[in-house]
Amino acid sequence: MTSPQNPSLPTPERDGELTHSSCNDPSRRKFIQTGTAVSAALASGLATTRVARGDEPVDNSDSQLVRIALVGAGGRGTGAADDSLSINENIKLVAIADLDEKVPGMTRGRMAKRHGEKVDVPDEKLYSGIDSYKAILEDPDVDVVMFATPPGFRPRYVAEAVDAGKHVFAEKPTCVDPAGYRICWEAHKQAEANGTCIVTGTQYRRQTNYIEAVKRIHEGAIGDIIAASARYCGNSIWHKTRREGMSDTEYQIYNWMHYIWLSGDQIAEQSVHNIDAINWIMGGPPESAFASGGRFTRPEGSEMWDSMSVDYKYPGNRLVSFKNRQVPGAQSDNSNTIYGSNGHAVIYGINRGAFLYDKSGKEIWSMEGDLSAAYKQEHKDLVDAVRSGKPIVELGETTDSSMTAVLGRMSAYTGQDVTWDFVTKESKLDLWPENFDIQGELPEPKYAVPGKTKLI
Template sequence: MSSFVRRNYRALSPQIVPKSSKSQPIKFGILGAANIAPNALIIPAKSHPEVVVHAVAARDLKKAKTFAKKHGIPKVYGGNTSYQQLLDDPEVEVVYNPLPNGLHFEWTMKALYAGKHVLCEKPLANTAEEGRLMFDLAEKKGLVLLEAFHYRFHPSIQRVKAILDSGELGKIKSIDAQMSLPAGPVKDDNIRFKYDLGGGAVMDVGCYTIDCIRYLTSSNPTSVVSATPVPLKSANIQETKVDRAINATLALPNDIMATLEGDLAMPWRFLPFKSIKLWVEVKCEGGDVTLMNFVLPTFWHSIKVSTKAGSTTKTRTEKVYKFADAHIESGAGDSKTLDLGQDWWLTYRYQLEAFVDKVKGRTPQTWITREDSIANMEAIEMVYEKAGIGSRPKSTYEPLAL
């Protein structure tokens, strides 16, 4: 219990470290005063010696100023032209884009045109084709573009993949990924339910489960066997193209079957912990492995491994909060320690470490490639097609010729 309290306190209130004198810190700008920005960037930046959160832009100037004052951000842009003003700031080197899904394409493209590296929230865009154009521009300009699937940078999910890849459990037979949140926090008028902004459960919690399935199996779905959406319905709203929840079955190579569930407003149950689902379970010929809380493992997680030998089943539980615990080398060069990370690092902190390494020309511990991000968007579109409600609408933004 003491380690749990200490780890979680340090994760949310990290000690501010001095900025590096050997390597020029990178200045980040945030598009929008988004609720996710503190955990995703501002808090991790406090413990990173090479990161400074330099500016924030919001359409509402008052909101931007309040946000900046609360988080100690020195430069503020507000009003209808605020996003472009931030992009025009010569001191901003990296843009963090946590805008609604439907705005990812437009403002990531504009940031890349402005010569900025981009850390873009997931899902990358509304369509796979938009994702291709984003990466095409980033590559032409020699800039770093990363889709922020933060959980992939944590050693816990990498430990599960290492177990599967080792052959200890034999061939994968099936995988089930669940990410469902209780009703209440996400109201019916939330941007997550706005069709024109790329809303829907598949685009939100579903993009995590699809990505996790693909990552752990090292494969992409060959078909969607079934996809059943739960439409958003309330006294005020009935949007048939917006899914509040999704249940889907995917066929993968090598006869692997995958199931996923995602829900942004799961009905409450008698036991509160039953109202949240955050796990992935993989069944293999020689045993099973389950990771509880694969999305935010720093707060608490559990890796349960069951191996079969004849009629005997042996079970062990692992906790992996830093790479030294997982016996996975960081892979990062340039005199960086192989025991990368601390047990209190958030998934976002591990992600920031990798992103800065990439921008600085170093080798990140792990990375999410162009091909990986586009394949995930293709899978999302496959699920929506099978569900009968179609992909999210293409952006009306017309990019300049490459």
């Protein structure tokens, strides 16, 4: 599925992008699991928040070919493929699938200009249509499947890829409702049983200034963590007008950011980065959320809200104040502030860096950010883990952060104080359309109104 470009995002992050395994061959499975170990970043301990690794020497010979395929070849998908092809040696892009029949060939051409022989996609492996991803899952020559479709598709697609024995790269968020949350956690467990990898697009977990700042916070550099605030506030977001001949379902997928079953609203689709950082710092998800917000500037037909403010309560009675906003002309802010008993820390989005301060406000540590390197590192870590046979499986961690965003949205939409236990264990909310049909009718949904929208 193809994605419109997204120049109006509040930051240069590759958020809001669209588009809509396997070692089933025993000899291929054995081949792909006997190569190099994890990347230098992991070996040096920079990513110790991830799955624990052994202390064996690392062989960085890149001697084994890894073949990747892309599902969803829009802006975010091509960005992910470009990052993987840029940082990894002895790797090939071998298949591309997208909803739009024109996109796979165009993406192949662009990637070939940048990466030459690393792109080896014959015409018969350019797939299009709503079920085009299935041909990739059935291909025994594909080792890693990269999913950059709209988030609403992600739980089911990733689960199918895990069932097929594929290694997976999944963009964030990984779910937009409690039903998807449970699918993702089952897929996480299945990947662990398979011995296959799932790496996700929460690139701040691999950005060195984030890693170092969180490490120092956990070591007590600002004392005990008392509270925090996080903001993902910017201006407007793209909106696409309906093309002639599109079915209801096709149009909603084309304009997917504005439909909650596909995007989860901005709090899930974009703000999950900040929420994931807070969960990382706090050691896990919150206990509850109490939220508000509203809409003032969205176009007719959009389900999205303009803003949300959420009070998340974490274990130990620690409060996190979270805000997001997309309002033209309003001030932007992408930051996370952590308040400790002996000081505070500020970790900014993108490349603005991280800073620690003592109780008097004196800076005691800082480090610049390099987002581009983090985008690439997640793909280096994935390919190294595939070669080493020591899988990274981080879907559950990102799913918890995605569900934390959904928790805040559900509280804001309904006007209720909502608990983590309710959304993960009791909620019946499933946004996936009943009797999904790409050519079918799909009623235009109404935006949520607190006090009227029910907590399900």
